[in-house]
Amino acid sequence: MRYLPLTPSDRQAMLGAIGAKSIDDLFVDVPAQARLDGPIRGLPNHASEMAVERHFSTLARKNMTASQHPFFLGAGAYKHHVPASVDHIIQRGEFLTAYTPYQPEIAQGTLQMLFEFQTQVARLFGCDVANASMYDGSTACWEAIGMAGRITKRTKAVLSSGLHPHYVSVAKTMAQYTGDTLDTALPDLSANTDSVRLLDAIDGETSCVVVQYPDILGRIEDLSAIAAKAHEHGALLIAVVTEPVALGAIKAPGDMGADIVVGEGQSLGVGLQFGGPYVGLFACKEKFVRQMPGRLCGETVDAQGKRGFVLTLSTREQHIRREKATSNICTNSGLCALAFSVHLTLLGEKGLRGLAQLNHALAVQAADRLTQIAGVELVNESFFNEFTLKLPTEARPVVRALADREILGGVSLGRLYPGTDALSKGLVVAVTEVVTSEDVETFAVALQEILA
Amino acid sequence: MNAINQSGWKPEMGNAGETAPATYTGNKALMLEEALIFEIGTAATTGVDLADAPKVAARLGNLERHRDIGLPGLSEPETVRHYTRLSRQNYAIDLGFFPLGSCTMKHNPRLNEKVARMAGFADVHPLQPVETVQGALAVINELAMWLIQLTGMHGVAMTPKAGAHGELCGILCIKAALAARGDPRSVILVPESAHGTNPASAAFAGFSVENIPATSEGRVDLAALTARLGPDVAGVMITNPNTCGLFERDMKAISDAVHAAGGYVYCDGANFNAIVGRVRPGDLGIDAMHINLHKTFSTPHGGGGPGSGPVVLSEALSPYGPLPYTARHADGHYTLIEEETAQECHPHSFGRMTAFHGQMGMFTRALSYIMSHGADGLRQVAEDAVLNANYILRSLEDVLEAPFADSGPCMHEALFSDNGLADGFSTLDIAKGLIDEGYHPMTVYFPLVVHGAMLVEPTETESKATLDQFIGALRSVAERAKEGDPSLKSAPHHAPRRRLDETQAARKPVLVWREPEQLVAAE
Amino acid sequence: MTRYFTEDHEWIEVDGDSATVGITHYAQSQLGDIVFAEVPAAGATLKKGGDAAVVESVKAASDVYAPVSGTVIEGNDALEGDPALVNSDPEGEGWFFKLTLSDSSELDSLMNAAAYQAFVDGL
């Protein structure tokens, strides 16, 4: 077996050194009735590299890939071009096959990268500090709600109707057991967000308001008024960013008063991967740092005074605080954070701004083209690279009909909000730099035919 | 003599006895210092060529970002060099032996990387119509079937994103099961030797946590546990094999006692590598167990993640597992059970715990690993992992105290303590000494039940020659620590950095880079 | 003024019906470099044996318990900027909080300096 270096004679020699007659002697603590006497029946035995690869190739061919088809899906996961050097760097064994940097003297590569990542995320979000990553945007969002509860010692969270419905679901899952109350609502298929509802709901019991920016329908709204009202009542504003590329074009939530900004970093460097692994981004104001979940990397010096980096403020974490920790997270999304950071380093200020501009311009053009189709209306007044169309008919079958023509034509609100009739005609369309004008034309023509 | 070329150089050996002066750059030949991107990049540099954006009237709701973001850019050659230089300051399995106990640092096969990158898996969106992702759903389903068979359990939740998230999943199943029968039990019992995520996960879901003691043999004290059971106890979280590297012999009795008292049994499966193919946890009466795909099933740790933590479930807890999940139909077609169809197919689910379908990129890798080994190979994995650990335990117990060596063989990891070192010397010094010898240290100061714990997990992917050299090195370092060799107190001497000042880092946290002027202004 | 000690390594110096509390020299030496201390706010009511403050080193976090019941008069703000005071002067400048005692008879169960020294020697 190609991954196992011990030879039969090694095994014999080692058993001899241990003083065991057979390998079974080493499993004596397993009660007899639980010991299996041979390989589990009904399962195949080992396979060659070629055989395994062939199996996966067969399965891979059964999926319709984003790069090979006109592709317009977003709603929390975006298709961007990832430069070739990103994948090269994350496949270096020294990054790929390292563990969490518990021994800083021999993990400066990972640690410095994390310090750079934290700084990039903090700046992108307009916050003072950021952590070394969470699992994904949805879990980061719940962690932020929990953190706001610890800071304010209150348990009521007000969630915007524009928050990704899966993020809302994750929060609901947790809240049913933690005693938190969530004030939620469904979005309207209109240009108006529910900021009036949010402003009304904030009171002296509110721990936080959670607003997605841009929101699930792609709408963009100034968060300053919500921040001001929240702060007036001792509550925090949590902003959720599922498309970080947008922040190359629009104001950072932190600059509009958000106290905690969380997000999904998948857009940069990570790729679609059918939903995971992704990378949760988590940033906040400096004064809240001791309530943050997850790992933090900090700068220090070594015994000879040279700059170096270590994991720090660990007393917040599970390995020290145990049941009193700020979170149970241990393994996070280190390698995805690296991919994010490398991609953002390649882009830089100039590249990110250019990329954002390009995304926005292509989305504007696509929205204009698609709304030429009779009966198709644009819901948004504002958007970045994703907008919602109102079709004259239910959107979900349309998406399937488009897929039959090998066009991946957006996410229907029927998929995201099943059973909500008022939203069933909504189609969320994302347009990034990978979309060509031919793609838009193909999409538009097919959509027109299907709707006819 | 007819010289063809007389300008060639003459080899000179120089004086090897000379000590090395400090270099101008701070570099030491192949050991290269690297500045931060903020110090070498500029706002005007970029490593990406983009098409010009067509001119359109912006529809950004008047929220244009005018202020500089502060993101430095690097060209592609600078980027590749920056990260390549950083990478060389990391220790990694690809470089050498990495016996980090409880973390299962085994070889990461490159076939796994290749299949995970196939466009059919890497380049599909989680919300595509299910007809367009049948192959991806097949991978999830095939892996799920393997995990069920290998553990002898009833069902499996595939969405948890890492071990701790899996613990949370199991704990939420217990919460949901209790809620379904209107039972307000609120306490989870956790052994003192448990990993910190266990109590943290239980608390995260709103349980209170109580410790249960261990016996002098390093196992759960069954009598103490049984005595504590009662109508307020929702369940226990037991790690098996446990964090002392021992199999919990009484596991079945523990499960029976907990069940008899109306509770559930969560098993932390981080150490499944020791028993895969030889023991099915389902035969020991457990209700839920997470499996760290990034440990037992070789998906890379990536310097801290990502991981993946599927949770196998008993018949009692399966109805409560999370959404979404995949279902295979008789005709070979796959569907996704999400909120919409849950009412019909999975009405008791506690709900969603992450946005999408779990760590697809880890599923492909883990399935590739599992298929490569097969049922026979996985059994061999457990046997070699246990053999390697016992070889280390027996080869070093004369020089390092092994607190549970008399309890019998260990499983996949060998545990030592720092008793018997010279005054003022501790586990930390041994760890740092090992760095100079070219090894990643073992897990230190965990589990908490042993003083100055050193937990050595070799895994099955190490050769006997590697183990023999490591045993020699650890013996040598341990002897220096027993003799009180002062040079050990300042180790490592040969790493990219000497010991780092963690006190300063924690007292005055510097978590992001600031321009030097900003620092001055803040003073 | 009299100083008492607990088995959890807190000291309390009583002056009339108010007192100052901190952790002992032995406690700080066990914890190592202190990097953070969280002290209770004025007005907080404490119960004997209950959590009163938190003290953290790089790799450990500990609760500081109230040696007696009472109401907090002030926490030591100096510890926020300079937690190292707990290492350099644990039984002086590195105090944690002052409180008014609600039941001075609770002092009876505490140790005096000699008894505490003997207790520590026995550890």
Ligand SMILES: Cc1ncc(COP(=O)(O)O)c(C=O)c1O
């Ligand atoms: C025994 C044990 N339990 C749980 C965990 C947590 O797993 P993860 O880091 O994947 O969240 C770990 C790993 O760190 C572990 O060693």
